[in-house]
Amino acid sequence: MTREPLDNPVETVIKSSRIVNLSNHTTLISKDGAEHIIADSGAPIRDKTGSIIGAVLVFRDETEKKQVEEELFKTRKLESIGLLAGGIAHDFNNLLTAIMGNLDMAMVKSETAKSSSNLQEAKNAAMRARDLARQLLTFSKGGAPIRKKMDIANLLEDTTNFILAGASVSPRFFIAPDLYTLSADEGQLSQVIQNIVLNANQAMPEGGLIDIAAENTELNGHPTLPDGPYVRIFIRDYGVGIPGKYISKIFDPYFTTKEQGNGLGLSTAYSIVMRHEGYIDVSSKPGAGTTFTILLPAVVSATDDALDTETKDETTNISASILPLKILIMDDEDAILEILGEMLSFLGHRVMETLDGNQAIEQFRKAMDQGEPFDLVILDLTVPGGLSGKETIVELLKLKPDVKAIVSSGYANDPVMAQYREHGFHGVVNKPFQMQELSETIRQVMSLEE
Ligand SMILES: Nc1ncnc2c1ncn2[C@@H]1O[C@H](COP(=O)(O)OP(=O)(O)O)[C@@H](O)[C@H]1O
Numbered sequence: 001m002t003r004e005p006l007d008n009p010v011e012t013v014i015k016s017s018r019i020v021n022l023s024n025h026t027t028l029i030s031k032d033g034a035e036h037i038i039a040d041s042g043a044p045i046r047d048k049t050g051s052i053i054g055a056v057l058v059f060r061d062e063t064e065k066k067q068v069e070e071e072l073f074k075t076r077k078l079e080s081i082g083l084l085a086g087g088i089a090h091d092f093n094n095l096l097t098a099i100m101g102n103l104d105m106a107m108v109k110s111e112t113a114k115s116s117s118n119l120q121e122a123k124n125a126a127m128r129a130r131d132l133a134r135q136l137l138t139f140s141k142g143g144a145p146i147r148k149k150m151d152i153a154n155l156l157e158d159t160t161n162f163i164l165a166g167a168s169v170s171p172r173f174f175i176a177p178d179l180y181t182l183s184a185d186e187g188q189l190s191q192v193i194q195n196i197v198l199n200a201n202q203a204m205p206e207g208g209l210i211d212i213a214a215e216n217t218e219l220n221g222h223p224t225l226p227d228g229p230y231v232r233i234f235i236r237d238y239g240v241g242i243p244g245k246y247i248s249k250i251f252d253p254y255f256t257t258k259e260q261g262n263g264l265g266l267s268t269a270y271s272i273v274m275r276h277e278g279y280i281d282v283s284s285k286p287g288a289g290t291t292f293t294i295l296l297p298a299v300v301s302a303t304d305d306a307l308d309t310e311t312k313d314e315t316t317n318i319s320a321s322i323l324p325l326k327i328l329i330m331d332d333e334d335a336i337l338e339i340l341g342e343m344l345s346f347l348g349h350r351v352m353e354t355l356d357g358n359q360a361i362e363q364f365r366k367a368m369d370q371g372e373p374f375d376l377v378i379l380d381l382t383v384p385g386g387l388s389g390k391e392t393i394v395e396l397l398k399l400k401p402d403v404k405a406i407v408s409s410g411y412a413n414d415p416v417m418a419q420y421r422e423h424g425f426h427g428v429v430n431k432p433f434q435m436q437e438l439s440e441t442i443r444q445v446m447s448l449e450e
């Protein structure tokens with residue numbers, strides 16, 4: 001947009017004596033100063049003799065259409081970057097699984113190694129790399145939130161207090177009682193709040209206040225969201241603010257104005273909110289502060305229990321010890337197969353390693369024929385060019401309907417990982433995993449009663 005004044009449209013029509021489309025993306029400034037993006041066209045009015053006596057102008061307000069287009073463009077851009085990032089993060093996770101696993105093993109094998117600060121540092125760095133890879137995966141395509149019914153009020157307070165612990169900034173909460181229930185991924189929403197509150201804190205190096213507000217609202221005619229009940233969240237700081245020239249860029253991956261920034265906080269927040277069919281927006285005044293507004297759809301009917309399957313786990317009694325198990329593992333990466341095998345052996349189990357689904361099925365059948373079936377299988381979700389974990393479990397279930405199975409993946413956000421139960425699995429391990437997480441998951445899966 002040039003902000004140049006246009007030629008007088010009436011003159012143009014009269015001069016050309018034809019119907020004309022005058023211009024697109026024109027800004028009409030109304031008397032009250034509000035700006036509307038319009039498309040306009042004009043046509044001459046003739047009297048009986050055919051001579052032109054005037055002109056009609058038609059203005060169509062395109063402000064909203066333009067907003068929707070921009071939103072779509074933003075989403076597309078993030079999608080393509082997400083695809084790339086997801087691929088990289090996946091390979092990264094495989095490597096990190098081997099790195100972290102071997103560090104873990106080294107530390108449990110020798111007392112000297114256990115107390116070595118070098119190894120501990122290496123492990124800490126590997127964990128940070130894992131967090132980064134997970135952030136990347138969060139906005140990679142296909143990331144499905146693991147939804148549960150939840151109440152956002154506590155999450156807002158807990159997450160904010162956690163992030164601001166020890167900071168010179170203090171939060172003020174304005175949270176309406178009786179907020180609607182959401183069906184959302186608590187971990188992901190916590191990440192959204194963390195990223196925004198962290199930015200707010202960083203925007204006020206001298207300290208100050210952050211206001212966190214939440215209220216119920218009914219949407220009706222929102223430009224991108226369907227009508228219905230929503231929870232609206234505001235996070236406002238009184239910090240440096242965002243200059244106008246940056247405001248359209250802040251949700252882009254890797255956009256940062258900070259020396260130590262990575263520019264992933266808001267793009268991650270954006271994709272998480274989009275995946276929850278919500279909306280996130282910002283308004284800011286340089287020097288005065290910034291407000292982020294988030295809309296999240298509420299659960300409509302109280303009887304909608306389909307999403308509540310997850311809570312079952314928490315009440316399951318986890319038995320204290322598990323017997324040595326006979327475990328079949330499948331992963332196409334040699335290094336992962338090896339370290340996974342080593343970890344499981346260390347935990348006292350007997351392990352059979354296979355490199356793809358067909359091998360796994362063959363070994364599984366063989367063991368059954370010999371009357372010594374496997375107690376547990378751990379399958380890699382994606383096997384390029386081979387039978388994947390998702391396909392393998394279907395066959396194993398035919399052989400043994402009560403087979404206990406764990407799915408492992410470097411794609412923490414793959415829909416199968418979110419809905420593992422529907423696919424016949426009993427648990428998930430996200431690569432890279434630590435020995436502790438692995439043994440915990442095995443314990444849980446083995447103590448599940450079918
Ligand atoms: N509350 C805020 N106040 C001022 N600027 C902000 C705020 N939140 C975000 N920004 C701007 O948006 C950019 C991107 O934020 P983000 O994606 O979290 O990445 P990072 O914090 O790593 O820079 C920041 O570098 C900053 O310029």
Ligand SMILES: [Mg+2]
Pocket residue numbers: 195198199264265266
């Ligand atoms: Mg940030």
